[in-house]
Amino acid sequence: xxxxxxxxxxxxxxxxxxxxxxxxxxxxxxxxxxxxxxxxxxxxxxxxxxxxxxxxxxxxxxxxxxxxxxxxxxxxxxxxxxxxxxxxxxxxxxxxxxxxxxxxxxxxxxxxxxxxxxxxxxxxxxxxxxxxxxxxxxxxxxxxxxxxxxxxxxxxxxxxxxxxxxxxxxxxxxxxxxxxxxxxxxxxxxxxxxxxxxxxxxxxxxxxxxxxxxxxxxxxxxxxxxxxxxxxxxxxxxxxxxxxxxxxxxxxxxxxxxxxxxxxxxxxxxxxxxxxxxxxxxxxxxxxxxxxxxxxxxxxxxxxxxxxxxxxxxxxxxxxxxxxxxxxxxxxxxxxxxxxxxxxxxxxxxxxxxxxxxxxxxxxxxxxxxxxxxxxxxxxxxxxxxxxxxxxxxxxxxxxxxxxxxxxxxxxxxxxxxxxxxxxxxxxxxxxxxxxxxxxxxxxxxxxxxxxxxxxxxxxxxxxxxxxxxxxxxxxxxxxxxxxxxxxxxxxxxxxxxxxxxxxxxxxxxxxxxxxxxxxxxxxxxxxxxxxxxxxxxxxxxxxxxxxxxxxxxxxxxxxxxxxxxxxxxxxxxxxxxxxxxxxxxxxxxxxxxxxxxxxxxxxxxxxxxxxxxxxxxxxxxxxxxxxxxxxxxxxxxxxxxxxxxxxxxxxxxxxxxxxxxxxxxxxxxxxxxxxxxxx
Numbered sequence: 001x002x003x004x005x006x007x008x009x010x011x012x013x014x015x016x017x018x019x020x021x022x023x024x025x026x027x028x029x030x031x032x033x034x035x036x037x038x039x040x041x042x043x044x045x046x047x048x049x050x051x052x053x054x055x056x057x058x059x060x061x062x063x064x065x066x067x068x069x070x071x072x073x074x075x076x077x078x079x080x081x082x083x084x085x086x087x088x089x090x091x092x093x094x095x096x097x098x099x100x101x102x103x104x105x106x107x108x109x110x111x112x113x114x115x116x117x118x119x120x121x122x123x124x125x126x127x128x129x130x131x132x133x134x135x136x137x138x139x140x141x142x143x144x145x146x147x148x149x150x151x152x153x154x155x156x157x158x159x160x161x162x163x164x165x166x167x168x169x170x171x172x173x174x175x176x177x178x179x180x181x182x183x184x185x186x187x188x189x190x191x192x193x194x195x196x197x198x199x200x201x202x203x204x205x206x207x208x209x210x211x212x213x214x215x216x217x218x219x220x221x222x223x224x225x226x227x228x229x230x231x232x233x234x235x236x237x238x239x240x241x242x243x244x245x246x247x248x249x250x251x252x253x254x255x256x257x258x259x260x261x262x263x264x265x266x267x268x269x270x271x272x273x274x275x276x277x278x279x280x281x282x283x284x285x286x287x288x289x290x291x292x293x294x295x296x297x298x299x300x301x302x303x304x305x306x307x308x309x310x311x312x313x314x315x316x317x318x319x320x321x322x323x324x325x326x327x328x329x330x331x332x333x334x335x336x337x338x339x340x341x342x343x344x345x346x347x348x349x350x351x352x353x354x355x356x357x358x359x360x361x362x363x364x365x366x367x368x369x370x371x372x373x374x375x376x377x378x379x380x381x382x383x384x385x386x387x388x389x390x391x392x393x394x395x396x397x398x399x400x401x402x403x404x405x406x407x408x409x410x411x412x413x414x415x416x417x418x419x420x421x422x423x424x425x426x427x428x429x430x431x432x433x434x435x436x437x438x439x440x441x442x443x444x445x446x447x448x449x450x451x452x453x454x455x456x457x458x459x460x461x462x463x464x465x466x467x468x469x470x471x472x473x474x475x476x477x478x479x480x481x482x483x484x485x486x487x488x489x490x491x492x493x494x495x496x497x498x499x500x501x502x503x504x505x506x507x508x509x510x511x512x513x514x515x516x517x518x519x520x521x522x523x524x525x526x527x528x529x530x531x532x533x534x535x536x537x538x539x540x541x542x543x544x545x546x547x548x549x550x551x552x553x554x555x556x557x558x559x560x561x562x563x564x565x566x567x568x569x570x571x572x573x574x575x576x577x578x579x580x581x582x583x584x585x586x587x588x589x590x591x592x593x594x595x596x597x598x599x600x601x602x603x604x605x606x607x608x609x610x611x612x613x614x615x616x617x618x619x620x621x622x623x624x625x626x627x628x629x630x631x632x633x634x635x636x637x638x639x640x641x642x643x644x645x646x647x648x649x650x651x652x653x654x655x656x657x658x659x660x661x662x663x664x665x666x667x668x669x670x671x672x673x674x675x676x677x678x679x680x
Contacts, residue, residue, distance in 0.1 A: 026055040027155055029078045029107075031098045033088035039114055039140050040084050046144040047082075052151055054082075075101045076540065080108045080154045082147070085132070087117030096123050108154045112147055114140050234349070235272035235296035236260040238281040239313070240303040252304040253278070253386075254379030255313060255342065259300065262346035264487065269350070272296050273489040273519030279552060291320020295520060298326070300349060309335045315345050317352045327352035336372040374407035378416070385420055390429045396420040411450045418442035418459050426649065428618070436467050454485035458494040465498050466652040469677045474498055489519035493528065500532055502679060503655035508532045523553040527562065534566060535656045542566050561587040564594065573597040588614065589622050593629060621650035625659035633663055640672055651676060 028047065032040035044054040055074040061067060075081065081102035089095045102109055111132045133150065135143040236259055239252040257274055264271040272294045280290055287299045302315035316328035329348060333341045381399030384392045397420045403413035418439050425435035440463055446456040461477030464470040478495040485491045496511030509532045516525045530545035543566045549559040560583040567576040573594055580590045588611040595604035612623055624639035643651055654660060655678050663669040673680055 025053060026060070026074065026078050027053045028055070028080045028082050028151060029075050029098070029102065030054050030056040030082050030084070031089075031095055031102075032056075032084035033086060033092045033095060035088040036084045036086050036114065039086075039112075042141065043082060043084065043112065043144070043147065046141070047148060047151060050148050050152075052148070052155070071098065072101065075107070076105055078107070080110060080151065082151070083109055083111045085111045085113040085117075085119075086115050090117045090119050090123060099123060110147070110150050110154065112140065112143060232268055233270040233272065233296045234263060234298040234300060235277045235290070235294045236263070236274075236300040237290070238278050239301070239315075242303045242305040244307065248304060248306045250380050250383035251306060251376070253281075253383055255304055255338075256300075256302070257382065258339075258342050259315075259346055259349070262342060263349065266350060267487075270296075270487075270518065273515075273522060275489075275524075276519045276521035279521045286323075287318050287320050288323055293521065295517070296320060298349075306335070311335055311338060311341075313341060313345070315349075317349055335376070338372065339375065371407040371410065374403045374410050374413070377403040377406065378410065378413050381413070381416055381420075385416070385423070388423075390424070390427070393420050393423045393427070393429065397424070409449055411446055411453060414442060414446035414449055415453055415455045415459075418446060418456060422459060422462070432467065432647070432649070436463060439463065452484050454481045454488060454491050457481035457484065458491045461498055462494055465501050466649055467647075471502055471677055471679075475502075487518060489515040489522065489525070492518070493522075493525055496532070497528055500528065500535075501652055501655060505532055505536050505656060509536065521552050523549045523556045523559070526552070527556065527559060530562060530566070531653075534569070535658065539566060539570055543570070561590040564590050568594055568597055589619075589626065592626050596630060617646075619648070619650065620646060621648045621654070625657065628660045628662050631662050633666065636660075636663060637668060637672070644672075644675065655679075 030040055030044055040056060044056050047054050055078055057067070057071060057074075060074065061070045075098060081099065083089065083095070083099060099109055112135055113132050114135050116136050133143045133146050236256050239256045241247075241249045241252040256277075260271060260274055260277070263269060276294055287301075291297065291299055297320060299318045299320045300315060301318065302313060305312040310332070311334070312330065312332050314328070314330045317326045318324070319326055327348060329345070331341050331344070377399050381396040381403065384395035384399060386392070397417060400413045400417040400420065403410055404417065407413075421435055421442055422439040424430045425432050425439065439459065443456040443459045443463075446453045447460075450456075457477045458481040461474045461481060464477060465474035468474075475498065478498050481491045482495055492511055492515035496508045496515060499505075499508040499511060509529070512525060512529045512532060516522065516529060519525055526545045526548045530542045530549070533539070533542035533545060543563065546559055546563045546566060549556050550563065553559070560579055564576040564579040564587075567573075567579060576590070577594045577598070580586050580594060588607055592604055592607040592611060595601070595607060608623075608626055611619075611626065615622060620639045620643035624636045624643060627633070627639060628636035640651075654676070655673070660669075670680055
């Protein structure tokens with residue numbers, strides 16, 4: 001056990017962490033069809049003679065462990081996959097899934113081809129022909145020296161050049177790779193409110209919605225994520241504002257978003273969410289790289305030039321696989337014809353993507369032509385919201401109210417009004433007693449206008465869950481929302497968080513990962529995936545998800561402390577402290593935990609005292625968690641009851657919170673959970 005164990009000010013007291021799980025100490029995963037077992041075993045023998053540690057089934061499956069779980073864990077934990085490529089492997093479903101999993105983790109795939117079998121497109125897509133080693137003449141052993149060279153190059157960035165002579169010990173060449181260690185996760189405290197504030201604009205997939213496993217993608221630590229690419233997938237980048245005064249950015253963004261929304265109506269097409277697509281705004285990159293990052297075959301880009309009542313829009317469709325242009329068109333319209341123009345563009349994009357779709361699917365403008373003014377104000381509100389600050393939310397509320405004054409039946413404006421009023425609450429800019437009822441009223445108004453408003457159902461579900469503590473009503477609203485919009489990443493995210501709040505962690509992960517497939521660069525989605533993973537003790541994935549948040553949004557509220565806490569659980573308290581100090585002001589919650597882990601008890605006590613002094617009113621849940629972590633349970637219950645009396649929204653996600661693990665055995669904690677209307 002590491003010297004970074006967590007404890008209390010009594011050095012003799014046991015750590016609150018359970019015994020750590022032994023890490024998987026293998027370098028490569030060997031994938032093969034059962035008919036090729038002899039070749040695969042010979043490959044393992046050749047590599048292990050050179051000090052390269054291999055994982056191969058069934059040899060390395062722990063007795064009693066689920067076979068599929070063992071394979072997934074092994075692929076995730078190793079650094080490369082070696083594929084014995086043959087006619088048998090080419091038609092094997094499990095081979096395809098193993099290669100897909102490795103590719104999704106950005107692990108190199110090295111193929112040893114032992115015959116000339118044709119490859120199906122599904123498998124060929126994931127294989128780099130430059131890394132095929134040809135042993136198709138019937139003597140695989142002749143290719144083993146080159147295989148050793150290739151594996152060495154992948155693992156170390158160098159190669160021995162010694163024709164197969166013994167390599168230096170890999171431990172002396174290999175960069176240390178962090179493994180999961182602890183079994184009780186430490187999660188977040190008062191940052192929940194800030195994180196929820198950012199994430200309030202995202203959203204559930206009920207158990208009835210099917211999600212293909214190969215679409216659930218996570219990235220390894222310290223490497224960028226690559227989304228699995230679906231054949232019929234498209235991303236719409238933010239359009240450029242080419243207007244003379246460059247004052248139409250809100251209009252250009254809105255144009256791109258509305259086209260995206262129209263495309264999302266098409267069941268056959270996977271449309272990447274706005275949050276991910278708009279990550280590339282102002283950051284030029286080649287389209288092939290963007291397609292890879294987003295998991296999209298097609299990229300839509302365009303520009304807007306507006307002068308008075310005249311609008312010119314240019315749009316083009318690019319195949320991100322090779323950069324070829326599939327379609328381009330320029331449209332000149334009056335401002336009042338913008339909605340029909342968007343429908344025309346969407347229809348053209350669908351045809352260019354070689355999809356046949358019934359016209360009503362994408363020719364349903366959500367606003368009649370005479371409401372161009374309301375639509376313009378609505379777009380201004382969307383743009384203001386994207387600032388994610390008090391002024392931005394307030395401007396968005398005012399704009400959407402104005403849009404509804406112009407056109408009382410404008411459902412999207414009513415939805416956005418509810419969303420931004422809720423944003424003001426969870427960010428702490430208005431008292432929750434007032435703001436929640438305003439958001440509830442706006443959502444109910446939207447549903448009165450359109451009972452099929454999925455976003456409004458999701459907003460009501462969140463209010464029922466976080467503020468009303470009405471778990472059954474929350475679940476009911478989320479199920480309706482998902483049934484109406486099963487591929488909307490915002491709805492999926494809200495539903496995943498709702499499942500997280502009641503401790504349904506497996507469902508939460510499935511829902512959040514499904515949303516992340518559609519919106520892979522959404523920092524809030526990655527953050528909440530990390531939250532769910534850490535509660536499931538999937539610490540490598542938790543760290544990866546939180547690091548991804550920081551890659552996409554370095555200033556994302558709470559992400560730095562989340563990473564520090566995951567590192568703390570992984571017995572790396574010094575690195576956790578380093579991470580905490582990268583952010584100013586330093587999290588008092590994080591410091592109190594890390595100092596406790598480092599046995600710097602005087603500093604831990606001082607930070608906790610300061611936490612109580614500064615955040616007694618707005619974060620009693622965080623203080624309760626620190627005391628529970630220190631095994632000072634009486635104080636923990638004192639602060640939990642104070643949080644309940646104050647209706648601290650941080651209580652919303654206490655179910656399964658490992659910081660409160662030490663309270664689990666106490667009858668009064670069971671009573672407290674019942675008071676929160678949570679399942680035991």
